[in-house]
Amino acid sequence: xxxxxxxxxxxxxxxxxxxxxxxxxxxxxxxxxxxxxxxxxxxxxxxxxxxxxxxxxxxxxxxxxxxxxxxxxxxxxxxxxxxxxxxxxxxxxxxxxxxxxxxxxxxxxxxxxxxxxxxxxxxxxxxxxxxxxxxxxxxxxxxxxxxxxxxxxxxxxxxxxxxxxxxxxxxxxxxxxxxxxxxxxxxxxxxxxxxxxxxxxxxxxxxxxxxxxxxxxxxxxxxxxxxxxxxxxxxxxxxxxxxxxxxxxxxxxxxxxxxxxxxxxxxxxxxxxxxxxxxxxxxxxxxxxxxxxxxxxxxxxxxxxxxxxxxxxxxxxxxxxxxxxxxxxxxxxxxxxxxxxxxxxxxxxxxxxxxxxxxxxxxxxxxxxxxxx
Amino acid sequence: xxxxxxxxxxxxxxxxxxxxxxxxxxxxxxxxxxxxxxxxxxxxxxxxxxxxxxxxxxxxxxxxxxxxxxxxxxxxxxxxxxxxxxxxxxxxxxxxxxxxxxxxxxxxxxxxxxxxxxxxxxxxxxxxxxxxxxxxxxxxxxxxxxxxxxxxxxxxxxxxxxxxxxxxxxxxxxxxxxxxxxxxxxxxxxxxxxxxxxxxxxxxxxxxxxxxxxxxxxxxxxxxxxxxxxxxxxxxxxxxxxxxxxxxxxxxxxxxxxxxxxxxxxxxxxxxxxxxxxxxxxxxxxxxxxxxxxxxxxx
Numbered sequence: 075x076x077x078x079x080x081x082x083x084x085x086x087x088x089x090x091x092x093x094x095x096x097x098x099x100x101x102x103x104x105x106x107x108x109x110x111x112x113x114x115x116x117x118x119x120x121x122x123x124x125x126x127x128x129x130x131x132x133x134x135x136x137x138x139x140x141x142x143x144x145x146x147x148x149x150x151x152x153x154x155x156x157x158x159x160x161x162x163x164x165x166x167x168x169x170x171x172x173x174x175x176x177x178x179x180x181x182x183x184x185x186x187x188x189x190x191x192x193x194x195x196x197x198x199x200x201x202x203x204x205x206x207x208x209x210x211x212x213x214x215x216x217x218x219x220x221x222x223x224x225x226x227x228x229x230x231x232x233x234x235x236x237x238x239x240x241x242x243x244x245x246x247x248x249x250x251x252x253x254x255x256x257x258x259x260x261x262x263x264x265x266x267x268x269x270x271x272x273x274x275x276x277x278x279x280x281x282x283x284x285x286x287x288x289x290x291x292x293x294x295x296x297x298x299x300x301x302x303x304x305x306x307x308x309x310x311x312x313x314x315x316x317x318x319x320x321x322x323x324x325x326x327x328x329x330x331x332x333x334x335x336x337x338x339x340x341x342x343x344x345x346x347x348x349x350x351x352x353x354x355x356x357x358x359x360x361x362x363x364x365x366x367x368x369x370x371x372x373x374x375x376x377x378x379x380x381x382x383x384x385x386x387x388x389x390x391x392x393x394x395x396x397x398x399x400x401x402x403x404x405x406x407x408x409x410x411x412x413x414x415x416x417x418x419x420x421x422x423x424x425x426x427x428x429x430x431x432x433x434x435x436x437x438x439x440x441x442x443x444x445x446x447x
Numbered sequence: 448x449x450x451x452x453x454x455x456x457x458x459x460x461x462x463x464x465x466x467x468x469x470x471x472x473x474x475x476x477x478x479x480x481x482x483x484x485x486x487x488x489x490x491x492x493x494x495x496x497x498x499x500x501x502x503x504x505x506x507x508x509x510x511x512x513x514x515x516x517x518x519x520x521x522x523x524x525x526x527x528x529x530x531x532x533x534x535x536x537x538x539x540x541x542x543x544x545x546x547x548x549x550x551x552x553x554x555x556x557x558x559x560x561x562x563x564x565x566x567x568x569x570x571x572x573x574x575x576x577x578x579x580x581x582x583x584x585x586x587x588x589x590x591x592x593x594x595x596x597x598x599x600x601x602x603x604x605x606x607x608x609x610x611x612x613x614x615x616x617x618x619x620x621x622x623x624x625x626x627x628x629x630x631x632x633x634x635x636x637x638x639x640x641x642x643x644x645x646x647x648x649x650x651x652x653x654x655x656x657x658x659x660x661x662x663x664x665x666x667x668x669x670x671x672x673x674x675x676x677x678x679x680x681x682x683x684x685x686x687x688x689x690x691x692x693x694x695x696x697x698x699x700x701x702x703x704x705x706x707x708x709x710x711x712x713x714x715x716x717x718x719x720x721x722x723x724x725x726x727x728x729x730x731x732x733x734x735x736x737x738x739x740x741x742x743x744x745x746x
Contacts, residue, residue, distance in 0.1 A: 186547065233729050240484050240546055244683060245728045248721050251676060255717040364672065368554055375551060405566055411559030418552045419535050 140383060144293055151282050160281045162397055166390045167288045168350055171295055173373040173385025175342035178299050180371075181380030182308065183335050184315035186243040188367055189230065189250025190343055195362030196253060197223040197344025198351035199264060202272040205352075212275045216348035223344020224337050226253075231336030247364070254362040267358060275352035284353055291349060292386070295342050299382050302338070311335060312380075372414045378424030388425055456705050462594045464701020465601035466656045470674050471681035471693040472605060473652030478687055479625040480645040483533060483549045487557040488653055488678060489671020493564060495521045495654025496666035500573045503661075510578040514600060514658045521654020522647045529646035532556060534639065557671075564668040574665025597659040604655050605694065608648070612690070621645055653678075677704075680724050686733050 151160060172194060179187045187193075201219030204210050210218075230249055234242040258266050276283045302308060310331045313321035318328050351357050360366075370385075373392065377384025396406045417424055470492065477485045498520035503513045536552055537545075582591045612618040623631040624641045632638055656674065657666070664670065681700050685692030700720060707719035 184547070186550070233725070237728065240550065241728065243550070244484075244679060245725065247676070248680075248724055248728070252718055252721040252725065255714065255721065259714045259718065365558075365669075368558060371551070371554065372558070405562070407562035408559055408566060411555045411557070411562065414555035415532060415552055415559065418548055418555060419532070419539060422548070 140296070144296075148286075148289055148293075151285055157281055160285055162394050163390075164281065164285055164288055164353065166393045167292045167386075168346060168353075169370065169373055169393060170386035170389035171288070171292045171346050172343060172370045173377060173389055174295060174299055174382050175339045175346070176370050177374040177377070177379065177382055177385050178303070178339045178342075179335055180374060181382070182303060182311035182315055183332060185234070185332075186246070186371070187230070187336070187339065188243045188247035188364070188371075189253070190246075190340075190370055191364070191366035192250030192253040192362040193223050193226050193230075193340045194343040194347035194350070194366075195257065195357075195359070196226050197347030198272075198357055198361060199257060199270070200344070201348030202270055202351045202357055203263065205273050206270075212273060212348075212352045216345055216352070219348030219351075220341045220345035223347065224341035227336040227338075227340025227343075228333060230340070231333035234332070234336075247367075250362065250364065250367065254359055257362060258359040264357075264359070269356045269358045272351045272355050272357055274355055275349070288346075288349055288353075291345060295345075296383065296386065299338075299342075303382060307331065307334070369410075372410055376413060376417050376424055378426030378428075379422070381424070381426035384424055384426035387429075391425075452709075456709060457702070458590060460702035460705035461698060462590075462598045462701075463705060464698035465598045466660060466674075466697075467677055467681050467700050468605055468694050468697030469601045469652050469656040470678035471697050472608065472690060473649035474678045475682050475687070475690055475693050476621075476625075476652075477646055477649040478682065479690065480621055481529075481533065481549075481642050482546060483553060483646075484546065485649070486550060486553040486675070487560060488649070489673070489675030490557050490560040491521050491525060491650040491653035491671075492657035492674045493666065493668065493671040494524055494560070494650075495657030496661050496664070496670065497564065497568065497573070498654065499658035499661045500575065500666050503575055503578075513578070514655060517658030518651050518655050521657075522651040525650025526643050526647035528556065528650070529643045533642070533646065537642075561668050561671070568668070570668060572665040572667050575662050577662045593662045597663075600659050601656070604652065608652065617644070677720075680720060683724055684727060 147163070150163065154160060172190070176187065176190050179185055197216075197219035199219075200222035201212070201215035204218045205212050205215040226249075230246055233249075234245050237245055257264050260266070261268075264270055275287065303311065310321070310326045313324070313326050314328045314331055322328050347361075350361070373388045374385040376392065377386070377388035392410075399406065421427070423430075470488065473491075474485055474488045477483050477488070495517045498517035499513050502508065502516040503510070506513075506516070508516070532552060533549060536549060540548055577591075577593055579592045579596055582589050583595050584590075610618075612622060620631065620636045620641055621644070623634075623636060624638060624645075628638060631641075653674075657670075677700060681693055681696040684699065685696035703720055703723065704716045708716040711719065
């Protein structure tokens with residue numbers, strides 16, 4: 075069925091790939107092209123002065139645009155006094171960070187970690203339980219949540235080693251379902267469906283400390299994930315995602331990289347999960363439900379696969395829109411599903427590709443440079 | 448364990464397993480022929496239950512016709528969805544990443560259908576008290592007639608379906624496409640027609656299962672998740688695309704669940720069956736009766 079690809083569509087696909095890659099790198103397109111030198115001559119005039127700063131930023135993984143976005147986001151609580159909006163932003167960052175971690179696996183090594191919400195739940199429950207049972211500080215709890223989730227991720231990575239694409243997704247899904255069923259049934263430990271009360275992270279009901287905590291988590295994870303995907307490791311991930319055999323034959327240790335990828339992505343989910351528990355104050359096995367994974371997945375895909383930041387942006391656009399479209403409350407998930415389907419059918423690049431397109435329109439010259447390159 | 452209890456387990460496990468066979472057969476057919484890992488299969492189960500509910504409440508027709516209406520409804524909605532959703536994706540993508548993309552498409556489909564049902568019908572449980580009522584005594588065990596007839600309906604559907612696949616021209620075309628789509632196209636089989644028909648048939652099987660169980664499990668929007676992962680469980684257990692194997696696999700799963708339910712108590716049956724499947728995936732990813740995994744599934 076899929077053998078009817080001729081050379082022509084293949085070329086087309088290669089072009090698409092290139093577009094996608096440029097989309098994924100689009101945050102740092104300006105400074106990257108400067109530093110590679112090849113394209114430097116043409117746009118050096120505009121970017122020459124800031125080249126030094128850009129290079130420095132590039133080293134920590136931020137482009138001018140993403141830096142601006144993060145600074146604006148970080149300053150937002152100074153201007154916005156509305157508790158509700160701050161709350162929305164916190165939700166946006168929670169889901170956006172999860173979407174970034176999810177994209178780190180699906181967008182690079184091409185495996186859908188369908189148990190992602192369950193892993194996040196493992197982090198949330200581990201953190202909540204170490205705090206309530208052992209009396210540790212919630213900060214330590216969050217770290218323990220991350221470690222526990224990382225261990226789970228490591229194990230999933232190990233058991234899915236022999237499996238490809240769909241099998242690995244189904245496997246991760248089953249692991250997630252098992253974790254959910256166990257959490258629901260180990261009533262002595264987790265209180266099951268009755269819900270586990272979690273000590274809040276801060277004594278104050280104020281939302282601002284929470285905002286800055288998740289803000290730091292989001293920025294740090296963005297920088298870590300972005301740095302990892304830009305370097306040698308990112309190349310290895312992409313190679314495995316496109317063709318594992320070929321990657322293996324040129325000396326990419328797919329076992330190692332797959333496990334590293336799973337561990338990092340799950341550790342992130344664990345930390346965010348720990349934060350989520352201490353933020354919301356109550357945990358039920360519902361946080362591990364497949365529909366939570368689906369929500370993260372939808373954000374990651376609408377944002378654009380293989381871009382990292384796409385999911386974060388999608389979360390910031392979609393979550394507030396949904397909150398403000400109260401009359402459409404009942405329909406919001408219908409819209410969600412339809413949106414995911416439309417993106418899959420019509421525009422698989424998602425938001426990140428759209429932004430790359432807009433950027434290319436604005437900076438017409440640099441896009442020409444890219445075409446030539 | 449006394450012998451009667453064992454017999455009870457066997458009967459209940461078989462009745463349960465019959466439904467899994469029906470669900471898993473539709474799933475594996477869609478997998479094998481269209482290469483769509485259908486995450487929305489449970490939603491057709493849900494649709495079937497709703498069709499049956501509304502048919503029995505508003506039409507007041509005999510029970511067997513209620514199930515026939517649900518089957519027809521599932522078949523038609525399956526075909527419409529295939530034409531509306533998978534056909535455009537197939538035209539756009541050139542085979543590459545088809546498996547993952549179509550899987551995500553079914554995820555979107557699943558959210559859409561679930562929430563459409565929630566929006567239009569609401570989250571209330573909608574069930575009927577019984578189709579036929581009464582109970583039967585099998586070897587000293589009282590078992591409700593609905594379950595027995597449900598089991599018979601499931602088995603008859605599987606049989607008819609099997610005969611359709613092996614004895615009719617269209618059925619043979621479907622099997623040809625599942626073996627080699629390109630070859631089938633060369634001998635003049637209209638692939639798009641077969642794909643649409645297959646999706647409709649798969650959806651119909653899930654709908655029959657949902658409709659038959661309506662008197663036991665009432666209809667609500669998110670009812671499909673459990674049957675969904677159980678039919679996936681069966682499909683993975685026997686190996687992807689193995690239509691005949693799902694019959695044995697469905698019964699194995701039904702018995703395993705009933706046994707762990709009685710042995711460990713409610714709630715743990717999922718843990719047991721999922722642990723078994725995880726071990727099977729680790730040690731024999733091609734399933735119990737599967738050959739080496741090859742082709743598109745390797746991607």
